[in-house]
Amino acid sequence: MASEKVTSMDVAKKAGVSQSAVSRVLTPGASASKKTAAKVISAVNELGYRPNIIARTLITGKSRIIGLVVAYLNNRFYPKVLEKLSNKLQKEGYQVLIFIAQNTDDDISNVIEGILEYQVDAIVAASVGMSSDLAARCQASGVPIVLFNRGQTNSALSSVTSDNFKGGWKAAKHLLELGHKKIGYIAGWEGASTQLDRESGFVAALKEKKITITHREVGNFVRNEAQDAARRMFSNQNHPTAVFVASDHMAFAVIDVLRSELGFRVPEDISLIGFDDVSLASYSAYNLTTIKQPITQMVESTVNILLDQINHPQVQKNQIIKIDPTLIKRNSTSSVKDSK
C-alpha cells in the first residue's frame, strides 16, 4: 500500500545537496543560492515533501498550536467564537487544539496539564474559571494564557471580556426607559464572573432609580434550569413585568415556557432581555432584545494578545480588556402596560 514518509533527507539526496541546504531553502530568513533553491524546490515537488512540524517544534520550541479550553459548547455563543478564533489563527499560521473541560477546578486543572504536554504556544481558556494557584502554575510554565469571556479576581492573567457590568447596566436602563418597575433577574452560574458582573451592573443601574429586583432565580446558563427558573418566577400572580436573563440561551428557554406553557405573550405581557446576541436572537420566532457581545472584536483582541505574548515572551505584561457591549433592540421588550 502506501508511500513511506518523505523527509528532508530524501529531498536532499534527490536534489544532490545537504539536508541543511533543504532546510535553509524552506526557511524564509535563510541564505541559499538560486541554483540550489531551484534544485530543492523541484525535488520537493517531485517527492511531494511536506515538512514535519513536529520535528520542527522540537528544535524551535514553537508548535504553532494554540490550545483552546471550552466548557459549554451547547451555548450558541461558543461555536461562533471557535469559528472566528480558529479562522483568525489559521490566517496567522496557527491551529487550534481543542480541549473540552467540565467546569470544575479539578477537571480544568487536569485539562490544562494535558494541554501543556502538547507544547502549545499559548492557551485560550474560554468561559472557564481559574483558581489562582492554577493560574500561577500556568505562568510558571511560561505559556501565555488568555481568559476569554471570564475575568479573574486576582488579575494575574490576561483576559478579554465584554464589559459585563456595563452590559447589565444597559439592560437595566432599557427596561427602566420602558417604564418597568417590577423587574426580575434570572442568573447564570454563580461561579462565573460574567454572571456576577452582569448582575452587579444591572442592580446598580436599578438602584440609581431606587428600584430593586423583585424576583430572582438561578438558571446556571442551562436550558432546563432556566425553564424551571421561569416556572418558579411566574407561578404566582405577583410576577415581574420585565426580566433580564443572563444569557440568550436561557432567554429562549424562558420565552418558550412563558408562551407555550404559561400562556403569556412576549413582549405584550412580559418583557424579556437577554445577553450575547447569538444568531438565534434575530430569528423572528424569538426576536430577542439583547446585549450584544462584540465577538469579532473580542476574538481580535485575544489573538493580538496571544501573538504579542508569543513573540515577546520577555515582557510579562498582562492585559485586561473589556469591550463595550451594545443594546440591540428587537421585539421582546415593550412599554409596561398600565397594570390593574
Next chain:
Amino acid sequence: MASEKVTSMDVAKKAGVSQSAVSRVLTPGASASKKTAAKVISAVNELGYRPNIIARTLITGKSRIIGLVVAYLNNRFYPKVLEKLSNKLQKEGYQVLIFIAQNTDDDISNVIEGILEYQVDAIVAASVGMSSDLAARCQASGVPIVLFNRGQTNSALSSVTSDNFKGGWKAAKHLLELGHKKIGYIAGWEGASTQLDRESGFVAALKEKKITITHREVGNFVRNEAQDAARRMFSNQNHPTAVFVASDHMAFAVIDVLRSELGFRVPEDISLIGFDDVSLASYSAYNLTTIKQPITQMVESTVNILLDQINHPQVQKNQIIKIDPTLIKRNSTSSVKDSK
C-alpha cells in the same frame, strides 16, 4: 521570570537513575523495579514533570492528534458533532486539531496538506466533499481518513453518514400519510451527497404513490438562501401544502418567513419537515417535525473506525457506514386541510 521546562533528564538526575529508566517507568508496557519506579515517581512529582508529547511523537510516529476538517460551523449540527467527537476522543487519549475549510476543492486540498504536516494520526472530514485525486493522495500519505456526514461516489474512503436516502423516504412517507399531495422540496447545496441522497429518497417514496414534487427550490444549507427559496415557493397562490426542507437549519428559516412575513400558520396552513433534529428543533417556538440524525452513534462509529485503522494500519479496509435515521414527529406537520 519563569521555570525552564523540566525534561526526563532532569527527573533522571533527581532520581539518580538514567533517562531511559524514567521513560520506562512512565511507559505502561515497560519493565522497571518498584524501587526505581518509586524514586522516579517522586522526582516527577517534585519537579512537576510532564512528558513532551512532541518529542514522543517524533520517535513513536504517533501524535495522538486527530485532525478535524469542518466547513459549516454555523449549522447547529456541527458544534454538537464536535463536542461529542472531541469528548469521545479525549477519553481515548486523543485530541482534536481543528481546521476550518471553505467548501471548495482548492481550499480543502490546501487544508488537508496542512493537516498532514502536523503528523495527525487520522483525519475526520466532516461534511466536506473530496475529489477522488485528493482522496488518493490522502491514502498515499498513509493517514486514515473518515468522511463524516458525506458519502463519496468512488468509495475509496471510509465514511459514516446517516442513511440519507432512507431519511428522505421517511419524510415522504410521513407527509403522504398526512394526506398531502402538493409537496415541495427545498434543497441543500447540490454538491453535497447528503443533499442528493435525501432528495432521491424523498422523490422515490413519492413516486411509489405516483406523486411528484410540485415545487422545488434550492437553499444551499444557508439561512438567507433558504428564506429566499421560501419566498419564491410561496409567492403565488398555487403553493404546496407540505414541504420537506433538507436541513433543520434551513427549515427554521422557512418557518420564520412563512409565519412572520407571509402570514401562514405552521402546521395549520403548511406542513414542514426538516432533517437533523438539532436541539432547536425541540424548542416550542419551532417544534419541528424532523428526521433525526443519530449523532451519538455516528460519532461512535467514526471513532471506532479511526481507532481501528490507527491500530491496524496494515489491513486496508474501508468501511461505509450508514445509520438509520428516525422520524421525530412534532408539531410542524399536520393532516392536509380539505382544500378549496
Next chain:
DNA sequence: TACTATTTTGCATACGAATGCAAAAAATAA
C-alpha cells in the same frame, strides 16, 4: 554455594528538521 534463568538498568542511537561553525565557493577589490 555455585550456576543458570530472568529481570532491571544504562548506554547509545534514532526520530526529522534547524542552526552554529568553519570550510568552500563566489564575488569584489586592488
Next chain:
DNA sequence: TTATTTTTTGCATTCGTATGCAAAATAGTA
C-alpha cells in the same frame, strides 16, 4: 593576477523521548 570580503554550503550537533542491545543485578534452581 592575487588578496580580501561576502555568500553559500556541509558537517555536526541539538531538541526530548523511546528503544534495541548488552551489561549488571536479582531471583531461582540444584
